[in-house]
Amino acid sequence: MKENIINTIKDLCSNFLYYDRKEDDDLSEDDLIQAVEDGTVTIEEMVAEFENQLRNTLQKYVKKVL
Numbered sequence: 148m149k150e151n152i153i154n155t156i157k158d159l160c161s162n163f164l165y166y167d168r169k170e171d172d173d174l175s176e177d178d179l180i181q182a183v184e185d186g187t188v189t190i191e192e193m194v195a196e197f198e199n200q201l202r203n204t205l206q207k208y209v210k211k212v213l
Contacts, residue, residue, distance in 0.1 A: 164179065
């Protein structure tokens, strides 16, 4: 089960960075890469936001979330 979850997270990252950007007029792959390169957003900020969203969403379904 853990491996399936980890693989799904890998897919999610691929989708976020590439596949979902292909037809996104608001945030292209180049825009995203440029924003990281020029410091508009950091990897740490994106990871922190992902963690916050994951925790907030899981709290709706799981009694104990660290």
